[in-house]
Amino acid sequence: MAEPLVAYSWQMSQWQHLQQLIESGRLPHALLLVGPDSIGKLRFAKALAGYLLCESPGQLAACGHCRSCHFQIDASNPDYREICPDEGKRQIGIDQVRSLLNFSGQHAHRDNGKKIVVIHPAEAMNVFTANALLKTLEEPNAGTVLILVSHSSSQLLPTIRSRCVQLRFGVPDAALAESWLRDYVGDGELSKTLLREVGGRPLAARQTFDDDGLAVRQSFDSALTELFEGQKTALQVAEELLDKDILQVLDWWCRRLMDLSRHQLASHALAAESWQRFKVLPPALVMQTLQRGLELRSGFSRGVALNKRLVLETLFLEWVALCQRNAAS
Ligand SMILES: [Zn+2]
Structure with a gap:
């Protein structure tokens, strides 16, 4: 069984905000996570998906050992769908979005359980796919939560934006990003240099390190x-x-x-x-x-x-x- 995903250390305020919404039963059925790329929004979306599907989540993550957690947050999970452009494509296909109607119409694997859809990046939907998604957004199935991830929300149709509750992510606090990257590259000065090269985006800095950038x-x-x-x-x-x-x-x-x-x-x-x-x-x-x-x-x-x-x-x-x-x- 895989370790449950946890949001990054620099995402705790967004995490706590959502946790409050969940606890008070006010979690919206469509969320839009927006912010620059390579700062970990997709990981946040997946951690949240695992958390929402878990039968007895803790403070920061899914429990890691219930029946739901037995499945990873990937294609093997019957209550989870992830939609992104197929390999080699830039756009999300209309059939991919249409398949969601079917998915959200089915019962969750677990009694009264949720179903989660993550779409990334949301700007990879053209006007036709976005309109197909609107159908799903307009007729939300009680148990389905849609999480859209966008690096460029200005490229989204206003009708999509307006139906989602936005959650903003910025470039992380420098100290948190440095400490995270230092654990990976093993050197504080190098971490600072890498982060400076990519405008403070931790995942881009790690990629630059991996690629000898x-x-x-x-x-x-x-x-x-x-x-x-x-x-x-x-x-x-x-x-x-x-x-x-x-x-x-x-x-x-x-x-x-x-x-x-x-x-x-x-x-x-x-x-x-x-x-x-x-x-x-x-x-x-x-x-x-x-x-x-x-x-x-x-x-x-x-x-x-x-x-x-x-x-x-x-x-x-x-x-x-x-x-x-x-x-x-
Ligand atoms: Zn669990």
């Missing part, structure tokens, strides 16, 4: 240094980065620009020493470049067909031109 980012910084020291042209740097994951490149680019911007506006320390050379650039132009980078990142992550080579070439050519104009003025 710090070294990758440093290699991008080195390529940029070579460009500005005349060892490489913008087109050569673009060529070099072409076989890298474009989202990783744009993550690095936006993170560095954000860092530069915060350095210019609020005297934050720069994460990458080599970016010191850019601190004389006009802050408004840095912000504009950042905005453009974020738009590109969002485009690529939504699967918009963009020419990667052209995007990278333009990005570096424009940055060089901006720096040259600034130096000449």
Whole structure:
């Protein structure tokens, strides 16, 4: 029998809030967990699902040994459904959502027990699937609780948002995130560096550690240094980065620009020493470049067909031109 899932240490206020609702019988039938990605919202949703299905839950988690807890929170559990895009797909299929009507119409495995549906990310539903889900939301079966997880709730249909009770999750408290990551990577300074690289999102920091992402980012910084020291042209740097994951490149680019911007506006320390050379650039132009980078990142992550080579070439050519104009003025 698997250990019951517990919410992360930085999610305790949301957990306690829900616990109060459960104890007073006011748990809504549809919840929307919103916040940045890679901070553990899905884990929270699953911990909550296990908790709601458990016959005798404790304060923080399901009991781990009742008949319900015998099942894990996965496809083997008759009272639990998880809906996310199929492998290799970006969108949730309409048949996946339609199957919910059937599921919520059946009796729970346990007498008077609940059934839980987790949908993630909710923005992977298009207008048709979202409308199919609305049918389920409009005719809630007494025992079914829907938990929607969203990294970008502004992309959801207003009709979906308005039928759910929202629960917000922010980037966690730095000390809690650091202590959690330190247990994993075994080093306090490294944990701080990793978290700084990903804007404080613990699961993204752990992923960066697993993927050796710090070294990758440093290699991008080195390529940029070579460009500005005349060892490489913008087109050569673009060529070099072409076989890298474009989202990783744009993550690095936006993170560095954000860092530069915060350095210019609020005297934050720069994460990458080599970016010191850019601190004389006009802050408004840095912000504009950042905005453009974020738009590109969002485009690529939504699967918009963009020419990667052209995007990278333009990005570096424009940055060089901006720096040259600034130096000449
Ligand atoms: Zn249990």
